[in-house]
Amino acid sequence: MEKLQCICKEIRKNIVEMVNSAKSGHIGGSMSSVELMVALYHNIMNLNINENGRIDKFVLSKGHASPVYYAVLASKGYIDKKELLTFRKIDGNLEGHPSIKTNGVDVSSGSLGQGLSIANGMALAKKLDDKPGFVYCLMGDGELEEGQIWEAAMTASQYKLDNLITFVDYNGLQIDGALSEVTSPEPIDKKFEAFGFNVININGHDIEEIINSINSIKDLRNSKPSVIILKTIKGKGISFIEGDYRYHGKALSDDEYLKAMKELI
Numbered sequence: 001m002e003k004l005q006c007i008c009k010e011i012r013k014n015i016v017e018m019v020n021s022a023k024s025g026h027i028g029g030s031m032s033s034v035e036l037m038v039a040l041y042h043n044i045m046n047l048n049i050n051e052n053g054r055i056d057k058f059v060l061s062k063g064h065a066s067p068v069y070y071a072v073l074a075s076k077g078y079i080d081k082k083e084l085l086t087f088r089k090i091d092g093n094l095e096g097h098p099s100i101k102t103n104g105v106d107v108s109s110g111s112l113g114q115g116l117s118i119a120n121g122m123a124l125a126k127k128l129d130d131k132p133g134f135v136y137c138l139m140g141d142g143e144l145e146e147g148q149i150w151e152a153a154m155t156a157s158q159y160k161l162d163n164l165i166t167f168v169d170y171n172g173l174q175i176d177g178a179l180s181e182v183t184s185p186e187p188i189d190k191k192f193e194a195f196g197f198n199v200i201n202i203n204g205h206d207i208e209e210i211i212n213s214i215n216s217i218k219d220l221r222n223s224k225p226s227v228i229i230l231k232t233i234k235g236k237g238i239s240f241i242e243g244d245y246r247y248h249g250k251a252l253s254d255d256e257y258l259k260a261m262k263e264l265i
Contacts, residue, residue, distance in 0.1 A: 001208050004042055007075060008034050008207065012237045013264045014071040014084055020257045022088035025096065028247045029140060030068035032171045032204065032232040037072045039210045040136060047076070055133035057122050059107045061115020062140035062169065063097035064249065070094050070102070078104030113146025115139060116166060120156050123164040123225075134218065137166045142174030144185035150195065156225035157196030164225040165217055166197075169204065171234040173245040192227045204230025238263055 011034050019025035041047070045056040060069050067087065074081045079094070079102065086092025093102055097110025106122075109115050119137035126133060143149065156164055168188060176182050185191070189199045198217060202209045210230070217226045234248070235241035238260045241252075252260055 004038055004207050007042060008038050009237075009264060011038060011068065011071045011075065013261065014074070014081075015067045016238070016252070016257065016260050016264065018067045018071065018084050018087040018094075019251050021085045023251045024088050025067055025251060026064040026249045027067065027252070028173070028234040028241065028245070028249075029062060029169060029171065030065045031236045031238065031241075032234050033062075033065055033068050033138065033169050034236065035205050035207045036138065036167055036169070036210055036230060037068050038075075039207050039214070041072050041076050043211050044214050045136065046133060050131075052129075052131060054106070057106050057119075057133065057135045059115045059119045059122070059135070059137040060098055060109050061119075061137055062112065062143055063110025063115075065138075065140075065169075066094070066096060066098050066110075069098055069105070073102075073104040076104070112140070112143045113148040116149055116152035116156070119164060119166065120152055120159070120161060123156070123161040124159055126163055127159070127161070134163050134165055137164070139166060139168050140174070141168055141170045141172065141179055141185065141188070142182070144168065144188065145183045150191075153192065153195040153197065153225075160223040161225045162221045162223050165214060166225065166227045168227060168229045169232055170229050171232045173234045173243070173248065175245070175248045177245050188229055192229075196224055198222065198224050198226040199229065200226070201229045201231065204232035205236060 019027045073079045087094045098105045099108045119135045123135040241247040
């Protein structure tokens with residue numbers, strides 16, 4: 001796990017560099033998703049290629065967290081690391097929300113609420129074609145306010161998509177403030193249980209717990225879709241922005257950037 005933790009630290013540095021270079025981007029929810037993304041791409045996912053592309057698929061439903069996605073894809077060689085500093089630049093390929101024109105990206109995303117429906121389609125296609133592999137989908141907790149998420153949840157259960165593993169980045173904050181003060185989706189776990197999902201609540205920054213939880217679900221295959229609710233801290237890794245909703249989509253100042261990079265050494 002020490003190697004994976006080192007990768008997490010490097011990913012966080014790259015996120016800060018990217019957003020600082022662009023003077024734009026969503027840093028808070030990218031930092032809270034680092035451990036999950038590293039666990040998926042460096043331990044869990046089968047990235048081998050068959051006639052349908054990569055065997056395992058990933059959907060970043062909370063597409064505004066593209067900095068963590070691009071940084072992890074670069075760590076796996078899909079993107080040249082030098083290209084990360086072209087993030088959100090007019091002449092670059094790394095758009096503010098993921099696009100399939102970027103190597104390694106399976107789904108163009110970012111219109112909140114739609115990712116789970118897309119993941120359902122991928123998982124159902126695998127079932128119908130008797131193809132191997134899992135589909136993984138990361139949603140934001142504020143995103144659960146979208147009605148389409150719950151329509152998709154009903155569909156996933158109806159079609160017994162036990163090759164679908166979804167995640168909720170539960171950092172408790174969204175662009176306008178605390179979830180509890182905007183439109184609370186609580187209780188998240190009980191709602192997904194009521195929609196027929198296997199549900200696990202874990203520490204979203206414990207990479208070993210993340211890996212063990214995903215593997216336990218992969219072994220289960222009980223004709224139910226699954227959701228892992230990751231209790232996280234928005235802005236994790238930078239002390240002065242942790243738990244501060246104002247950094248949902250705000251770039252750091254020059255002084256903040258230098259302070260953040262010192263903390264991430």
